[in-house]
Amino acid sequence: MTRGRAALLIAAFPLLTGGLAQAQAPRSSAEGVALLRKIYQATGKLSYTGTFVYQQGDRSETSRITRVAVDDVEKLEVLDGMPREIVRTRDTIRCYLPESQTVKVDRRTDTGAFPAVLPERISDLAKNYVITRAEPARVGGYDCDTVVLTPADDLRYGYKLWADVGTGMLLKARTFNRKGETVEQFTFTQLTIGNVPRDRVKSRHAARSWRVEDAAVAPANLAQSGWTVSRELPGFRKVMEVTRRLGESRPVGQMVYSDGLAAVSVFIEPMAGRAEAVRPGPSSLGAFHIYTREVANHIVTVVGEAPAASVQRIADTVEFRKPQ
């Protein structure tokens, strides 16, 4: 096609401007924001016990979850496949793996994650997502209101949330990509909201002689060691920077970037002494996209609940400058 032909098309389609020029950008609605706020508050203050199904790809798993609000303790028990159980208290998360007799211990960090204050968190979300109400529906025996978070760009996924009209408890959550396809979905099939006996959130495992893998999380300043992410993804801010241990004893640095709902972690570890081969490039594990790179004799692994391109973009901007 020559320029002449292109110019002819230009002349023939003057109305194309209509769709692009000054198109009213969709805006969050007050009702949408109010419902989202109600959901966050419910998650923080309710006790409940129920069964939910997690679907991702062609995988489907059923789990039981119980929360005691007054102690802020929660237990998740996966009922399909390999038995595992996770108990979260105010400060720690313990993952029990009975088949390998291992407990993985980690520090609970989301309570310190930004922005801790709900109104700030929601106004940050409104910058990256358009928050609107959708039609009510019935889920797990509850009448639910729904709210949709439509991403403002292609760097993140969208979400639809179903919440009990009465309490705001989240009954169902769906993550979707730019084509509208479901990336993952959580659905309660049975739920009882209200006080729960404390023993229901205790691990069933005594785990006294089990191997303990403690993540030994400590705040860190990786820039001091020469590491930076030279260009942050629009809408994502650094919210955490620590050193920790992976697996049994591998020390790594971790930076977490978040837009308020999605998060991407950048892990940096030295290449020396690594037994396994490094496979640079994009990969995925379940709903997570992963990107691996070698930089300055280190391995950079970026993991995120975001489209593959976003994970890769962050990975590509990790830089090392030897500190003076």
Add this chain to the structure above:
Amino acid sequence: MKEQISALMDGELERAQSAAPLEALRDAGEAREAWRTYHLIGDAMRETRMVSGSFTARVAAALAAEPTVMAPVAVIPEPRPAAAARQWPALSIAASVAAFALVVGAVFVSQKDAVQAPQVANAPKPPVELIRETAQVAPPDTAHDYVLAHQGSSPRNSLQGMVPYVRLVSDQSRPAKP
């Protein structure tokens, strides 16, 4: 004359042939308009800094909706020693319409609405993330460790409590019992 302007821009005219179009460009008129428009089109094809976020998706959708057998007939000029790299690849109809929309959109999209979008490569090759995912490698052997470490700081936990933790364990297949 417009064809000559076009060829002049591509460096495809011999010196003798350039005289006429160059002369025409001296005066403000049709020739200069063509020159301006063609440059705008070229720029738009190469650079899309002011494109809205959904634009690339719409381009992709338009390209995907093309009738089959749209293997673009590449208009590759005969190799000339002097030819600049200013290739003018064959454009499918959708892409050229999109190019026009790009030009106009660039004029109207206000700066504050602009989202930094990745570069749109010369059509018809779409940007990497739009249609075909780049070939994936196998995840790291210790992918579960990374995912577990990541899950702890996910803001989804504030929205859904511990429910999202099922994700990190859902991929662990049961080790074969001896």
